[in-house]
Amino acid sequence: MQTFLLLFGNTSQLSELEFQAQYPHLPLRRLAEQLFSFQSETDLSAEMMQALGGVVKIFVTRQELDNTVSDEAVIEAITALLLEHAEEPYFTISQIGKGQRSINNAAVKALIKENGRQARYFASELHDSALLSHQSKATEILLFNDQERGVVSINQLTAVQDIDDWTKRDREKPYADRKKGMLPPKVARMMVNSAAGIWKQAHPDQSPLLYDPFCGTGTVLAEAAVRGLAVCGSDIDEKAVFGARENLTWLASEYGLQLESSVFYMDAAHVEPAKFPRQVDVLVTEPFLGKQTPRDVELANVFRGLEKMYLGSFKAWSQILADGAIVAIVFPQVTTDRHVYTLDSLIDKLRAKGYNSLVNPILYAREGARVARNIYIFRFQRG
Ligand SMILES: C[S@@+](CC[C@H](N)C(=O)[O-])C[C@H]1O[C@@H](n2cnc3c(N)ncnc32)[C@H](O)[C@@H]1O
Known part of the structure; x- marks a missing residue:
């Protein structure tokens, strides 16, 4: 030993x-x-x-x-x-x-x-x-x-x-949208590995389909594809859909990967099951987190809006998630002098919809960023 x-x-x-x-x-x-x-x-x-x-x-x-x-x-x-x-x-x-x-x-x-x-x-x-x-x-x-x-x-x-390799995937991909914020590839990889690993423990002889409903430039999809997973993604922005596809094509040629992937246009809260190749086993995503620099007076409203969007999306996902699917998702968190704004109030509502939180949330805050990310992991069980 x-x-x-x-x-x-x-x-x-x-x-x-x-x-x-x-x-x-x-x-x-x-x-x-x-x-x-x-x-x-x-x-x-x-x-x-x-x-x-x-x-x-x-x-x-x-x-x-x-x-x-x-x-x-x-x-x-x-x-x-x-x-x-x-x-x-x-x-x-x-x-x-x-x-x-x-x-x-x-x-x-x-x-x-x-x-x-x-x-x-x-x-x-x-x-x-x-x-x-x-x-x-x-x-x-x-x-x-x-x-x-x-x-x-x-x-x-x-x-x-190999930092050069991580930087390459972050910086050299053809499509980027820094205004919307992109998940650092290492954080995306950790979320993918955590969710897929937990899923795999219950399904040792199977390979999951991973889905990112807010795929943006496709960072999550890329990190999952490098790990050999079948992936699908969607976004409400046509530019992001084309961009994520372009990034995956680039990734496949740079890394010699045989990709099993599809990226399509869809509103995360209005799921169209026909667009999916099969049921989703692992969902990993960083949704829209609100503006990157919200003013204090706006925050209560911003978080009310986000809560609605998150809840609507979770509800919709129950149509395409397999029983026992694992969800790794970023919730926004903003701290002001007076208040910490989170979406923690969602946890009980989500439990009632079959999503059980598996671990304590993990805070990931980039230095100087106004909006911090809280990472949650859920297991979805059909009621
Ligand atoms: C923070 S970005 C995700 C960035 C991505 N993780 C990356 O690394 O590129 C959020 C994405 O959600 C998309 N979006 C916002 N509202 C949406 C909705 N209702 N349905 C689907 N996508 C949506 C935006 O177009 C944006 O691309």
Whole structure:
């Protein structure tokens, strides 16, 4: 059995949900802010990095020492590990956990030299950008002082998020509409993986149809398509319908995907079942969230309008959702000096319509954005 450490991105709660939905047989242990561990017989880190939106780095534990050992003993262990891997190691060491040791890159380099070998290093922190780790090709070592278990673990980076690839899907797609707001691809991927993973646990031998009724530029559809899911989407804006189709065609050619997709014009609150290839198993969406910068005096009205639109849409979706379908959806939230505006009052009304909330909502707020996103997951059960 091997131990692996996961470094999650900023929306750690959503990353955790995504991971547990995709790998329910690998329970997580929380080690520190955004840092978790799990145990596995096999090394799944490359596959996980491909699949998940919320994992930034994965380390494998190479050695555990009793945490009463001296700093020198830890330096020796790191040196031995590095020399095993390379003739002339290029490395970086970071530390996490309370009670840090006076161990640094220079001390390890000095010991490598004493062994008659050359070495180079660069300074880094655990939370430094994945891009740096990706490009540096250095052996990245993380020391974790695990007080609970009384050990210091020496961990080596095994996989890191390919930021260039995420940026490419966000920035290079042919159709974008930044005025309407687009979901960041990583958040879309985490929502897709969470919902599809939860669905899959009840349908292990089947593949779901995923639907986004407010598809906009098609970010959710693209992230689901990359994961090999059959997708369909719709929007009330013809431009978005054409744009999302164009984006999916681009994605298929860039990533060599055989797409099973359809995008059509439809009002989310007036569903036309004939337009769907089959019943929908997983619905993932970021609906219209109101204006991006509403004035305080407008907010009560804006939220009343949104509540009506959301309720109408949920009602309509019961015509096309399969029994047991999973819905992952963004609810808007705006905080003023006096009040927090949410759509939480919908939860009871939705329960009466067969939608049961499965997890506590997860807040995702972009710095400086007036409208924050609250992510909800529901299971739909026909009454
Ligand atoms: C916030 S955007 C979704 C953005 C999308 N997640 C993306 O990343 O591009 C909301 C979308 O909902 C569409 N929309 C608004 N009201 C709608 C309705 N009643 N039915 C269907 N689509 C609607 C808008 O045209 C817009 O494209």
